[in-house]
Amino acid sequence: xxxxxxxxxxxxxxxxxxxxxxxxxxxxxxxxxxxxxxxxxxxxxxxxxxxxxxxxxxxxxxxxxxxxxxxxxxxxxxxxxxxxxxxxxxxxxxxxxxxxxxxxxxxxxxxxxxxxxxxxxxxxxxxxxxxxxxxxxxxxxxxxxxxxxxxxxxxxxxxxxxxxxxxxxxxxxxxxxxxxxxxxxxxxxxxxxxxxxxxxxxxxxxxxxxxxxxxxxxxxxxxxxxxxxxxxxxxxxxxxxxxxxxxxxxxxxxxxxxxxxxxxxxxxxxxxxxxxxxxxxxxxxxxxxxxxxxxxxxxxxxxxxxxxxxxxxxxxxxxxxxxxxxxxxxxxxxxxxxxxxxxxxxxxxxxxxxxxxxxxxxxxxxxxxxxxxxxxxxxxxxxx
Amino acid sequence: xxxxxxxxxxxxxxxxxxxxxxxxxxxxxxxxxxxxxxxxxxxxxxxxxxxxxxxxxxxxxxxxxxxxxxxxxxxxxxxxxxxxxxxxxxxxxxxxxxxxxxxxxxxxxxxxxxxxxxxxxxxxxxxxxxxxxxxxxxxxxxxxxxxxxxxxxxxxxxxxxxxxxxxxxxxxxxxxxxxxxxxxxxxxxxxxxxxxxxxxxxxxxxxxxxxxxxxxxxxxxxxxxxxxxxxxxxxxxxxxxxxxxxxxxxxxxxxxxxxxxxxxxxxxxxxxxxxxxxxxxxxxxxxxxxxxxxxxxxxxxxxxxxxxxxxxxxxxxxxxxxxxxxxxxxxxxxxxxxxxxxxxxxxxxxxxxxxxxxxxxxxxxxxxxxxxxxxxxxxxxxxx
Numbered sequence: 001x002x003x004x005x006x007x008x009x010x011x012x013x014x015x016x017x018x019x020x021x022x023x024x025x026x027x028x029x030x031x032x033x034x035x036x037x038x039x040x041x042x043x044x045x046x047x048x049x050x051x052x053x054x055x056x057x058x059x060x061x062x063x064x065x066x067x068x069x070x071x072x073x074x075x076x077x078x079x080x081x082x083x084x085x086x087x088x089x090x091x092x093x094x095x096x097x098x099x100x101x102x103x104x105x106x107x108x109x110x111x112x113x114x115x116x117x118x119x120x121x122x123x124x125x126x127x128x129x130x131x132x133x134x135x136x137x138x139x140x141x142x143x144x145x146x147x148x149x150x151x152x153x154x155x156x157x158x159x160x161x162x163x164x165x166x167x168x169x170x171x172x173x174x175x176x177x178x179x180x181x182x183x184x185x186x187x188x189x190x191x192x193x194x195x196x197x198x199x200x201x202x203x204x205x206x207x208x209x210x211x212x213x214x215x216x217x218x219x220x221x222x223x224x225x226x227x228x229x230x231x232x233x234x235x236x237x238x239x240x241x242x243x244x245x246x247x248x249x250x251x252x253x254x255x256x257x258x259x260x261x262x263x264x265x266x267x268x269x270x271x272x273x274x275x276x277x278x279x280x281x282x283x284x285x286x287x288x289x290x291x292x293x294x295x296x297x298x299x300x301x302x303x304x305x306x307x308x309x310x311x312x313x314x315x316x317x318x319x320x321x322x323x324x325x326x327x328x329x330x331x332x333x334x335x336x337x338x339x340x341x342x343x344x345x346x347x348x349x350x351x352x353x354x355x356x357x358x359x360x361x362x363x364x365x366x367x368x369x370x371x372x373x374x375x376x377x378x379x380x381x382x383x384x
Numbered sequence: 385x386x387x388x389x390x391x392x393x394x395x396x397x398x399x400x401x402x403x404x405x406x407x408x409x410x411x412x413x414x415x416x417x418x419x420x421x422x423x424x425x426x427x428x429x430x431x432x433x434x435x436x437x438x439x440x441x442x443x444x445x446x447x448x449x450x451x452x453x454x455x456x457x458x459x460x461x462x463x464x465x466x467x468x469x470x471x472x473x474x475x476x477x478x479x480x481x482x483x484x485x486x487x488x489x490x491x492x493x494x495x496x497x498x499x500x501x502x503x504x505x506x507x508x509x510x511x512x513x514x515x516x517x518x519x520x521x522x523x524x525x526x527x528x529x530x531x532x533x534x535x536x537x538x539x540x541x542x543x544x545x546x547x548x549x550x551x552x553x554x555x556x557x558x559x560x561x562x563x564x565x566x567x568x569x570x571x572x573x574x575x576x577x578x579x580x581x582x583x584x585x586x587x588x589x590x591x592x593x594x595x596x597x598x599x600x601x602x603x604x605x606x607x608x609x610x611x612x613x614x615x616x617x618x619x620x621x622x623x624x625x626x627x628x629x630x631x632x633x634x635x636x637x638x639x640x641x642x643x644x645x646x647x648x649x650x651x652x653x654x655x656x657x658x659x660x661x662x663x664x665x666x667x668x669x670x671x672x673x674x675x676x677x678x679x680x681x682x683x684x685x686x687x688x689x690x691x692x693x694x695x696x697x698x699x700x701x702x703x704x705x706x707x708x709x710x711x712x713x714x715x716x717x718x719x720x721x722x723x724x725x726x727x728x729x730x731x732x733x734x735x736x737x738x739x740x741x742x743x744x745x746x747x748x749x750x751x752x753x754x755x756x757x758x759x760x761x762x763x764x765x766x767x768x
């Protein structure tokens with residue numbers, strides 16, 4: 001029987017699971033006695049193990065980056081347009097690994113998991129994890145997979161921040177870092193939006209201090225609001241205008257509070273579907289991880305350039321012109337710090353109307369850049 | 385006893401109240417059988433009644449634009465830095481009128497008022513009013529005050545939209561229109577933010593379908609969220625960064641959800657104090673009025689220029705460089721439409737880091753421009 005999937009798709013994939021018995025000391029001082037990471041892989045790890053690439057997911061992402069989970073699955077992984085045989089991240093050459101982050105809600109140990117100390121779900125007791133904690137947990141996954149050094153670590157948004165942190169925390173283990181639609185830290189405005197989202201979730205009466213599982217409840221209102229707000233910041237003003245404009249669903253004003261403008265319908269739908277697939281406690285801690293991200297925190301004079309001076313990766317930094325969540329100016333801060341530290345960096349500012357979401361989309365120049373970049377990562381016989 | 389107020393303050397003011405017995409037909413088709421407007425005035429109406437200026441308030445504003453309500457009142461009106469003897473809007477020359485809008489919660493007929501049809505508070509049954517409805521109600525106030533033609537109508541944000549609507553609906557009654565930090569209509573993103581705010585209020589369990597008064601409740605959580613979100617859009621990213629940065633209240637991360645960053649503390653405080661002074665039903669209808677604003681709606685080809693062709697006012701349009709709620713580009717749309725319609729318009733784009741809030745602040749160039757503009761409005765003996 002022929003495959004129901006396109007020939008350049010990775011096709012059917014099955015998530016894998018790795019259990020770690022050694023305790024993980026977190027930046028907060030808390031300790032996870034043991035934990036599991038769920039992850040997917042695409043392509044084949046070569047015997048020399050030099051073709052491995054780590055993909056890090058963003059705020060609401062997960063380990064299912066490419067391919068399909070069943071023959072009738074119509075929705076491929078979130079970065080499927082990038083990853084596959086013949087696609088920019090070509091799985092004929094590379095072995096791609098994508099884990100669900102600790103604290104996530106897609107299978108890795110997180111608030112939904114049972115706390116061995118209490119025998120109950122962690123819920124709000126799951127410790128706040130940092131980007132550095134994720135990198136450490138991913139490094140252990142790499143150890144177990146026998147990957148000493150990644151050919152590349154990449155991600156968009158919060159995923160790009162993980163790629164950057166990798167180069168600081170494990171400079172010898174990253175040959176290339178692709179930092180896409182990211183920032184060296186959140187602005188006050190970024191933190192402010194996160195705080196409103198958290199406030200919405202935590203003030204929902206169904207939140208029950210985070211123990212909503214025990215009440216057979218879900219803080220749906222708060223999580224819906226958080227996602228609606230998020231969506232506004234993921235898209236540019238222009239693309240919202242082009243896509244929804246001021247179109248009225250009934251073609252006229254109704255002088256009431258039901259959906260009138262098409263954008264209202266879109267936001268409510270996005271909020272609603274998010275509630276069905278995402279856990280509120282995970283959303284809370286992921287936004288904290290964003291707020292806390294600061295790879296320069298431990299560098300002399302809080303200098304990003306000094307923090308990056310110890311890195312040895314080659315960098316590709318990509319930003320999108322209409323991204324106002326993590327604007328090109330923020331990417332240029334990373335580039336400037338790398339140049340000041342005399343590191344090897346390429347930078348591309350891609351013209352795109354799609355805002356922050358661009359990193360998920362098949363923007364032609366963007367994909368061409370990544371295709372060329374990956375094609376030029378040497379594998380066989382080349383110096384590491 | 386000497387006055388406790390600065391010599392260029394209008395000093396003590398007492399709100400006034402006007403009752404209108406004639407029914408007001410609203411754009412929605414609803415009708416207010418009778419209504420009241422509360423308003424303040426500053427300065428003296430000259431016998432020829434040609435020195436009257438109308439100040440229109442914004443989303444969360446009210447009639448108390450200048451001066452103080454008691455000798456120990458430490459908080460003057462919201463536009464006090466602009467209005468007073470010797471201030472840019474000089475009350476030695478001008479008679480300034482500022483009403484609370486219909487649907488408001490500061491004394492004019494609105495959701496808090498008793499519906500004569502039911503004997504209960506209007507609450508959610510108060511009809512959604514439009515900018516055009518406000519202008520009509522203000523025109524009737526002008527009639528009653530014997531003001532045939534305003535020397536100027538002005539306002540910032542939603543107030544500026546009212547000034548613009550005045551010139552379209554009553555072209556002969558406005559000599560000068562000052563449209564400040566406004567837009568010819570909301571963008572999709574503007575509507576989206578309003579929708580999230582409304583959703584927060586309406587999904588608060590204490591909202592009770594808008595009949596929270598009857599339940600002795602207030603949808604505090606929703607209104608707080610709405611205001612927190614609003615505040616982010618009123619301020620520029622830069623001014624937030626300059627004012628709050630990434631400062632931590634305790635000087636270190638606490639790995640918890642209590643206030644950590646100073647910006648979180650600021651937003652929660654702003655939200656909290658707003659809940660104490662503002663009515664949720666009013667907030668809802670004010671945001672709808674913003675969403676609906678479209679002075680070009682009835683013009684041929686929905687053309688703003690054609691809508692403005694019938695106006696006879698002289699215009700001053702002012703925008704602020706860092707305003708991303710109603711950006712300078714939106715003000716330039718108004719200016720371009722006025723130029724296309726061969727109207728008399730001046731435009732100033734003021735450099736300011738304070739974002740949308742700039743229109744309330746004493747930004748030097750801004751105040752100089754207004755001072756000069758008002759000083760050059762002729763009063764005595766000049767042609768109307």
